[in-house]
Amino acid sequence: MEVFIEKKDWDKIINYARCASDKWSTEIGGMAVTVQDEDGDWQITDPVIMKQEVSAALCELDKTELAAYYSKMAMKWKNVNIRFCWWHSHAKMDAFWSGTDTNTIDEYEDGDLSFALVVNVKEEYKCRVSIWKPFVMHKDVELNILNDDKEFKIPKKINDEVEKFCTKPSTNWYNSGSNWRSVTKNGTINHMNQTTLFNAQLNEDTEMNIVRTAWVQLLEKVDSINSSFIAGEFNYEKYANKIKDINRRLQNAKMPLHVELIEKCDFDTLLEIHAWDLITCDPGYEELDPYMDYADEQSWNESYLKGEIHGQK
Numbered sequence: 001m002e003v004f005i006e007k008k009d010w011d012k013i014i015n016y017a018r019c020a021s022d023k024w025s026t027e028i029g030g031m032a033v034t035v036q037d038e039d040g041d042w043q044i045t046d047p048v049i050m051k052q053e054v055s056a057a058l059c060e061l062d063k064t065e066l067a068a069y070y071s072k073m074a075m076k077w078k079n080v081n082i083r084f085c086w087w088h089s090h091a092k093m094d095a096f097w098s099g100t101d102t103n104t105i106d107e108y109e110d111g112d113l114s115f116a117l118v119v120n121v122k123e124e125y126k127c128r129v130s131i132w133k134p135f136v137m138h139k140d141v142e143l144n145i146l147n148d149d150k151e152f153k154i155p156k157k158i159n160d161e162v163e164k165f166c167t168k169p170s171t172n173w174y175n176s177g178s179n180w181r182s183v184t185k186n187g188t189i190n191h192m193n194q195t196t197l198f199n200a201q202l203n204e205d206t207e208m209n210i211v212r213t214a215w216v217q218l219l220e221k222v223d224s225i226n227s228s229f230i231a232g233e234f235n236y237e238k239y240a241n242k243i244k245d246i247n248r249r250l251q252n253a254k255m256p257l258h259v260e261l262i263e264k265c266d267f268d269t270l271l272e273i274h275a276w277d278l279i280t281c282d283p284g285y286e287e288l289d290p291y292m293d294y295a296d297e298q299s300w301n302e303s304y305l306k307g308e309i310h311g312q313k
Helices: 007-024 063-076 099-106 156-165 207-230 236-252 267-271 291-305
Strands: 003-006 029-036 042-048 052-054 059-061 082-089 113-119 125-131 137-141 143-146 182-184 257-259 279-281
Touching: 003 007, 007 029, 007 042, 007 082, 007 113, 007 143, 007 156, 029 059, 029 063, 042 082, 042 113, 059 063, 063 082, 082 099, 099 113, 099 236, 207 236, 207 257, 207 267, 207 279, 236 257
Parallel strands: 003 042, 003 143, 082 113
Antiparallel strands: 029 042, 029 082, 052 059, 113 125, 125 137, 257 279
């Protein structure tokens, strides 16, 4: 099975990505029809965008418009064997399957075959074919671009569509996190009501408090992912994608934190490592490390469960 796309359709997707990146430094997503030819190969065609909320780390398509799109395309292509392709951009980041991406792909498991495409402004991509029946199989394939030539100018029509269909949250926390200050739609900087990387309200409006609170929540997040991997809920590839997705969120939120990815680890390796061993910070933020408080809390919790608190032994 081969997958093709006409250069005009490829350019349209890339121009959507560039437009959203230039305007707001965000991702953008949409849908396309994938048509099977006489040889059994598939061609991605007719890419579109629709109403959606965009941010630096995700793009959420409007559910009502998405349902209307499926109905409209089913009527338009009623005499042709088609499937659908969900596409989205990673702006200036690498093209890879994040944990959020793979979860979205899994939403198509009720069908028999689906396609997904992630691109960036440098025209890098990953194209995935997912077979759901009679057994589940995912394969990243080469995307053959027909009539390939270079074109970099974003057409006015693309610009107008992005302006029409895409909205950012009224307060942009850069990937459901914080950029140490919020920015409203009109560009006003708001130093009040800040949230951390994982949406916890802060008592004090300081950069250090934001980073420290984000660090604590990051510990909990990494610990949860590690525990799920150890429990066999997903394989190493999915584990690695989840860690990469967190690092992408940290980078987009301009957090001075990073999660180390253990190469080709298994659950036995993670059994010997704590979440705080995997988190590093930029120079100058070492004093914010919540390790001691976190370790003390864990010790207190364990002691309580063992009945060692209040003299109960």
